[in-house]
Amino acid sequence: MSTYGTTRHHHSPAAQVFSARERVTDYHTTLFRRLIWDGTVPLEIRVDTKELPANSDRGLESYFIQAPRASYLPLLMPEIRRFFTDLVFDETSAKDLKDDDWWFDTPDGTLLKWHWPIGLIYDNYTISTSVKNPTFLPSSTVSPLRLMLHLASPPQDKLLLSPSVEACKQAFMGQLKEADFIRWGNTKRITGLRKQDQDGIWEGIKEHNFDDFWRIASKVTPTSAPNRTQSPGPPSSAASMHARPPSAEPSGSSDREGAYNVRSVPVRLYLPDGPVIQDLVPPLLEDGTPHTLSRYLSMHVPLLFPPRPPAPPPSRTNPNPQPPLVPQLAYALIQGVVTPLESEMAWLGACMAGADGWVNVCVGINNG
Amino acid sequence: MLTRPQFDIACRALVGKYAYTAPSPATTPLKGWSWHEHASINGLGYLSRRTIHTRFSCFGTDDEELYREEYEEQQDESTATAVPDATLVCQQYIVYSATYQVPAFYFTMHDCNGSPLALADIVNTSLFRPSAFDSAELTTFALNIPDRMFPLLSQGDHPTLGTPSWYLHPCESAGAVDELMRELGEAEWTTEEGLVRWIEMWIMVVSTVVELCE
Numbered sequence: 001m002s003t004y005g006t007t008r009h010h011h012s013p014a015a016q017v018f019s020a021r022e023r024v025t026d027y028h029t030t031l032f033r034r035l036i037w038d039g040t041v042p043l044e045i046r047v048d049t050k051e052l053p054a055n056s057d058r059g060l061e062s063y064f065i066q067a068p069r070a071s072y073l074p075l076l077m078p079e080i081r082r083f084f085t086d087l088v089f090d091e092t093s094a095k096d097l098k099d100d101d102w103w104f105d106t107p108d109g110t111l112l113k114w115h116w117p118i119g120l121i122y123d124n125y126t127i128s129t130s131v132k133n134p135t136f137l138p139s140s141t142v143s144p145l146r147l148m149l150h151l152a153s154p155p156q157d158k159l160l161l162s163p164s165v166e167a168c169k170q171a172f173m174g175q176l177k178e179a180d181f182i183r184w185g186n187t188k189r190i191t192g193l194r195k196q197d198q199d200g201i202w203e204g205i206k207e208h209n210f211d212d213f214w215r216i217a218s219k220v221t222p223t224s225a226p227n228r229t230q231s232p233g234p235p236s237s238a239a240s241m242h243a244r245p246p247s248a249e250p251s252g253s254s255d256r257e258g259a260y261n262v263r264s265v266p267v268r269l270y271l272p273d274g275p276v277i278q279d280l281v282p283p284l285l286e287d288g289t290p291h292t293l294s295r296y297l298s299m300h301v302p303l304l305f306p307p308r309p310p311a312p313p314p315s316r317t318n319p320n321p322q323p324p325l326v327p328q329l330a331y332a333l334i335q336g337v338v339t340p341l342e343s344e345m346a347w348l349g350a351c352m353a354g355a356d357g358w359v360n361v362c363v364g365i366n367n368g
Numbered sequence: 369m370l371t372r373p374q375f376d377i378a379c380r381a382l383v384g385k386y387a388y389t390a391p392s393p394a395t396t397p398l399k400g401w402s403w404h405e406h407a408s409i410n411g412l413g414y415l416s417r418r419t420i421h422t423r424f425s426c427f428g429t430d431d432e433e434l435y436r437e438e439y440e441e442q443q444d445e446s447t448a449t450a451v452p453d454a455t456l457v458c459q460q461y462i463v464y465s466a467t468y469q470v471p472a473f474y475f476t477m478h479d480c481n482g483s484p485l486a487l488a489d490i491v492n493t494s495l496f497r498p499s500a501f502d503s504a505e506l507t508t509f510a511l512n513i514p515d516r517m518f519p520l521l522s523q524g525d526h527p528t529l530g531t532p533s534w535y536l537h538p539c540e541s542a543g544a545v546d547e548l549m550r551e552l553g554e555a556e557w558t559t560e561e562g563l564v565r566w567i568e569m570w571i572m573v574v575s576t577v578v579e580l581c582e
Contacts, residue, residue, distance in 0.1 A: 167509040178467045278466035
């Protein structure tokens with residue numbers, strides 16, 4: 001059994017309020033969080049030969065890196081810069097290059113958003129390739145994402161400005177707060193964190209330190225609560241529960257904080273070269289059954305995920321009829337994993353979300 | 369708070385209501401908007417309009433001079449291209465924030481060569497009321513008010529177009545609008561009239577920071 005946040009105890013009044021939330025995270029949740037955290041993607045970075053400064057060593061223009069899915073391009077910059085400065089650029093030209101002017105695209109011209117987690121960039125590229133390249137299969141190939149590094153003149157009408165670590169931190173914290181708001185209708189969990197903890201959660205990302213990150217993140221992320229003993233209330237009443245301190249009901253606190261009690265799961269849907277779709281995603285349906293990925297997808301993209309028709313009535317020849325199969329036109333990729341459609345949205349929110357709290361569902365097209 | 373369908377109804381009704389009203393200080397913030405849908409996905413519609421602004425001079429003389437904002441009406445695009453060098457073009461959007469379930473004000477600002485302005489320059493234009501950001505701390509990517517939960521102004525992708533934009537953080541606008549609606553009391557509005565009033569009040573709240581009229 002693994003625990004979070006129980007190794008350090010603070011004695012300030014604020015810490016006492018939160019100590020009640022320092023709870024034991026169940027083994028399965030921890031396992032999936034660890035697997036997600038350890039997920040990496042291969043990147044191959046080369047500088048556009050047309051842009052290489054004079055006197056560069058052209059024999060070594062590619063840099064390979066296995067980047068954490070939870071990281072961001074601005075956080076890789078120091079390492080990338082070190083490689084190119086040491087081995088490719090000559091000293092004088094390296095001095096004139098500013099990281100803030102650096103930007104990436106892929107050989108087919110897709111621009112990389114520096115404020116997206118690297119795992120999302122990779123998955124999003126995977127699904128867009130699924131449309132362009134009919135022979136492409138998501139799970140059979142783990143090929144590096146080939147990136148072209150450009151050293152000047154970022155296209156300001158297509159990428160956010162100033163890809164600095166500070167700007168990245170702000171973008172990350174903004175996402176974290178939005179996810180908190182989506183779950184509970186307010187951002188009290190994040191704002192309730194002390195300044196050191198708010199900074200510490202970002203340090204955990206920057207240093208890619210699982211324990212440091214989850215020691216704080218577990219205070220604001222719901223658990224999957226698989227051993228739920230009582231049926232959780234409807235989502236609408238869950239929204240008002242946050243006002244009561246968790247310590248008011250010690251026995252029920254972990255359930256109250258549970259993934260099935262949130263107002264809505266922070267989910268974004270990415271379609272190949274399409275817009276990002278975001279909607280309220282209640283963890284339970286009106287009849288109290290868990291909301292599933294299958295239901296979510298057939299609601300938002302019914303043409304790609306047609307709802308499965310009901311099974312025919314049982315007959316003497318067929319006492320246990322199965323619903324007719326529908327063609328699998330598309331698949332859902334979450335954290336690089338082709339995700340079973342019967343997955344529950346609340347569980348995905350607790351176990352498969354990115355470090356910023358969001359479940360990014362990338363839809364790819366099946367070919368053949 | 370507004371649901372997505374309520375937002376759509378309110379925005380379309382707003383466009384219709386002010387299409388033919390005479391421009392006046394009271395109506396210009398509400399005029400000139402047009403409704404756009406995403407080409408292939410439903411439920412991603414937004415309002416947009418284009419306004420013309422100027423930079424604040426460092427040694428301002430008179431407020432009248434500082435506030436030159438003109439409408440680029442669709443029928444006189446020919447004159448709009450002939451504007452002087454100092455002219456700035458602002459593309460304004462009212463989008464739906466799926467997270468906060470309220471409208472959000474997004475914009476981009478370019479000089480006459482099409483180059484986007486840096487944030488330090490944007491805050492010194494006639495788009496904003498002169499004292500709007502007095503207590504704010506400026507970086508290259510956001511405008512923060514100390515001790516506030518969210519930056520007042522930051523950059524983000526346009527929710528429908530996916531292009532980089534600046535936006536005013538929407539999370540506190542709903543409370544202000546609801547308070548104004550309570551002041552207006554229960555009038556005998558149809559659902560649509562009520563929703564238009566809501567979005568009008570929201571635009572009024574935004575215009576305490578953004579200069580939305582001439």
